[in-house]
Amino acid sequence: MTAMPTAPTPSPVATLSADEARRIALRAQGLLGAPDRRGGVRAMLRHLGSVQLDTISVLARSHELVPYARLGAVGRPAVEAAYWSAGTTFEYWSHAACILPVEEWPLFAFRRRRYRERNHLWGQQVDEATYQGVLARLRADGPLTSTELGGAKKTADWWDWSDTKIAVERALAFGDVVCAERRGWKRVYALAERAVPAELFHAEPTDEECLRTLVAQSGAALGVATRADLLDYHRLRPEQVDAVVADSGLVPVEVVGWGPAGATAAAWADPAALAAAPRGRHRTTLLSPFDSLIWDRPRTERIFGMLHKLEAYTPKHKRVHGYFAMPLLAGGRLVGRVDPAREGRTLVARQVSLDAARHVEALAAALREAAAWVGCDAVRVGALRDESLRPALEKLLDS
Structure with missing residues (x-):
């Protein structure tokens, strides 16, 4: 990738308190104010730009918990349909393995080009005949899982991939193949030229254009963000962000309390986030650890004081x-x-801790709503860090 010049940082346009920055971040993430259900899950995904995927399923998988936190008890089949409808999304390497709106396909051209330049995936090599064989199978038979392509692993070891699996994942990274569907949590691979709308598939923005748009999108999804926050959202490199941020449409601000030992820190804000003070009803909910509000641990500690x-x-x-x-x-x-955890039709809160007794009512409300959403009709509390809260909590859960 050709080095891009770094633009000078302009003077801050505003100084925000830590409390103002926190509320801006909540609103930007769709967790402050009345839920915007127009467009549902797809609109939420387009705004966030990226929803992380993970194999762990407790209440539900993380990508289901993200819209639940913002939109309320939207039906889980509707969530899956919104994510995996043909031609609307694709999976790629963003913050991690993420589901992305298909409109972002051109924006990751910079990353696909970089993978091609390296010509390997995580150090794993595969012969060209196997690679071309995978593409030929998908061309002849249509979308297939890695099992249908010949098997994902050589042994039971998690990362002991077969040559076919290495080839198809390499093709995914390079952009020859796309995953736009899951079957039983298995990726379904298809030729990108068939699955991605033509006008998006053939778009080839420059690295600078990709990065500028991704930084602007990250800033809008975060509301207000430090340089490190912008790096983390789509896992960009420092020189990539530095080269485009001043020309991204984001504006420089300062946030009191975001620096070391409570000092003021430089940050960037979405101009729309500064246009009106964030107001409205706060959402009470349980968050997936992979939710984009909190997936960056240093940012979570800085904004919310929670490590x-x-x-x-x-x-x-x-x-x-x-x-x-x-x-x-x-x-x-x-x-x-x-x-x-779930035991039949009972949601089990195996371990619970609260910062203060005044949050018991909020905890009970969040547990009841989560239980109803996943089809449970009872809640049982296991270990409670402050046992003096149990009578009040169980009374609220039973009411």
């Missing part, structure tokens, strides 16, 4: 908050954590 870590891959005896602890959002703040 949150996914402990699914931490040995059980070393976990503090549980396997899939979901932060509780209430009143525009993160006020506790719940590690959920």
Whole structure:
């Protein structure tokens, strides 16, 4: 990739308090104000720009929890239909493995070109005959899973991929193949030239054009963001953001309290986010650890004062908050954590912690709503960090 010149940073147009920045971020993420259900899940995805995928399913998979947090108890079949309808989305490497609106296909041309220049995927090589064989199968037989292509793995080891799996994932990274559907959580691979609308498939913006648009989109989804936040949203490199941010349409601001030891920090804001003060009703909900409001741990700590870590891959005896602890959002703040599970038609809060007793009502409301959404008709509370809260919590859950 050709190096791009870095534009000088202009003077800040506004100084925001940490509280103002927090509310701007919440509104930008669709978690402050009345839920905008116009366009439903697809409109939410277009605004966020990226929804992370993950294999873990407790209440539901993470990509289902993201619209639930913003839109309320939208039906899970409707969520899946919105994500996997032909020609509307695709999967690619953004913040991580993410589902993206198909309109963003041209914007990741810079990343596809980089993968092609490297000519390998995560250091794994595959012979050209296997690569072309995969493309020929998809051309002849239409969309297929890796199993249908010949098998995903050589052994039971997670990353011991077959040559066919390496080839098709390489084709996905290069843009010859696209995943626009899942069957039983398996990727369904199709030729990109058939699955992506022609006007998008043939668009080839420059690296600079891709990056400028992605930085602007990230800023709009975050509301107000530091340079590090903009880097993290689509996992861009510092020199990539530095070269385009001043020309992205975002405006420089300062945020009091975002710097080290409470100092003022430089940031960038979406001009629309500064046009009107964020007001409205706060959403009370449980958040997936992979939700874009909190997927960047340093940003989460800076905005909400919560140091949150996914402990699914931490040995059980070393976990503090549980396997899939979901932060509780209430009143525009993160006020506790719940590690959920399901046993038949009972939602089990295996481990619960709250910052203060005044949040018990919000916790009960979030648990009841989540239970109803996943088809449970009862809630049981397991370990409660402050046992003095149990009588009030169980009374609210039973009412």
